[in-house]
Amino acid sequence: MGLKISTTMTQVKASLKYLRIAPRKVRLVANMIKGLPVARAEEQLKFLPKRATLPVLKLLRSAIANAEHNFRLSKKSLHVASIMVDGGPTLKRGRPRAFGRSFLIRKRTSHVTIILEGVAERAGKAEEKDPSPKEKKQKKKA
Secondary structure (H helix, E strand, O other), X not given: OOEEEEEEEEEEEEEEEEEOOOHHHHHHHHHHHOOOEHHHHHHHHHOOOOOOXXXXXXXXXXXXXXXXXXXXXXXXXXXXXXXXXXXXXXXXXXXXXXXXXXXXXXEOOEEEEEEEEEEEEXXXXXXXXXXXXXXHHHHHHO
């Protein structure tokens, strides 16, 4: 009778909606951290000179906090499984042009979703298999 440790992959999700940065620009940052361990991803985001790094870093830290608090996962076991950047609603503004015309300016927004994967270890009793008839007889004799 021993202690059995079973490991399961757990996914943790966090999302950021209506970020007022164009999805094309946020994807540049998101693609840099895809597949990295969270400590390395955090380090990358701290030193990247892009405007989108701050909201993505905040989202990553939120996902890490979700994993630690809700799923009891350690930060060391987490990595960025996927990060998706989708377009949100576009704000339309007008800009005056020559001859009384107006030009449409599109102010794009983004929806960012991050999924972290971590290994959750659960300790429990080791499963004992049913003894065969021969083993039963040997136990009775002893």
